[in-house]
Amino acid sequence: MPTVCFSHLIKLIFATVDKILIKYLPERAVKPCFSLIEETGVHLKIVNERVTRHGDYRRLPSGRHQITVNATLNKYRFLITLIHEIAHLVAFEKYGRRIKPHGAEWKHTFQYLMVPYIRPEIFPNQLLPLLARHFKNPKASSSTDARLSIALQQFDVQHTDKTYVFQIPSGSIFRIYNGKLFKKGNKRVKRYECVEVTTGRLYLFQPNAEVELIKE
DSSP, rough: OOOOOOHHHHHHHHHHHHHHHHTTTGGGGGHHHHHHHHTTTTTTEEEEEEETEEEHHHOOOSSEEEEEETTTTTTTHHHHHHHHHHHHHHHHHHHHHHSSSSHHHHHHHHHHGGGGGOOOSSSSSTTTTHHHHTTTOOOGGGSSSHHHHHHTTTTTTTTOOOEEGGGGEEEEEOOOOSOEEEOOOOOOOTTEEEEEETTTOEEOOTTTEEEEEOOO
C-alpha cells in the first residue's frame, strides 16, 4: 500500500484552494484570506447571486460556522464582503452572542480585519480614499455608502442596462428587481422618497439603488 506524505497532501489542498480563491479575490489577497479562513475554521460557500444580499454568516446546528458570498461579485466587493462576514464570527466569538450584529464590537472587528487589505497592491488607487473614509465608521452594508458602491460597480464584469435612482429625473417611473414600479419623489437627506405605483406606499431608496427606467 503506497504511503502518503502528509505535508505533500497539505500543499495540494492549499494549491487547490488558491486556484478557487484567485477567481474571486485580488491576487495579493488570496493567501491572507486563506489564512484567515483556516484560522477561524469557517466553511466558505460561494453561491449564485442573491439580489437582497452580498453574503451572510450563520452558525449551523452542528456548531460549525458558515459564510456564503455571491459568486457574481467583482473581486474587490467579494473581498470586502468576505471580511465583513468573517468579522461577524470573530466579534461573536470575542464579545458573545448578545452583541448587535452591526454594533460597535462588529465595527471595531471589521476595521481591524480589513485595514491590512487597504493598500495599492490589492485595491486600485481610486478606491483607496473611499475605503479609508468608509472604514472610519463601516456600515452594515457597503451598498449603503453610495460613493463607494458606485465606485465599486465600475469593476463589475456583468454590466446591465439599469441605472441608479439618483440619475433619473424626479417624477420618473422605474422598476426594481422584483418587478414593482415606483415613482421617484424628493430627496430626504441622503435617500429619495419614492411611491409604489400600485399601493401608494412611500419608500426610501438609496441613491445608488439599481433600477430600470420605465417612463420619464
